[in-house]
Amino acid sequence: MKLEAGSIVRSLAGHDADCLYVVMHAEEKFLWVSDGRLKQAAVPKKKNRKHVEPAGRDEELARKFAEGRTVRDEEIKRALKLWKAYHA
Template sequence: MPNGTITPGQIVRSTAGRDAGHAYVVLGWNKPQTLLVADGRGRKVASPKKKNVKHVTRHSIAANLAEILAGGTNPTDENIRQALAQIEVTGYA
């Protein structure tokens, strides 16, 4: 992770592009300034979206997803949808 500010398992919201306002979970880094993100619906774990770090805002960390990603495995699309739904309900993202 290049700058140490965004970690795998963190919830981010897109601020630019056609998907502005959309929430994603960070799966990892592609290049020093590019994140791999998924939402479990349109962008699944099998084909994550590449998103520039400058085009997202950070939100809370989904602890269960961070543990799964730290273990070296990918979460399921259902895990991602549940984490995003929980964040939307609490109003943090």
């Protein structure tokens, strides 16, 4: 699965292991991720690609990122909550 803005990833390493995040921005080696709570959209967390695994994709958020629209913390929290409920 290609990791790009709007993808949902699970952290594999660090103090946040097993946490879910939404990818805000992707580069070759690093991803900037947000959970809408501790790591907000305005100040996303920088994660090495090796330390995450793809978990899914939120089409609505991906569309917003592709259109260049702003994604709010509430939308990120909702997407992660729905993903957890559906995949639990």
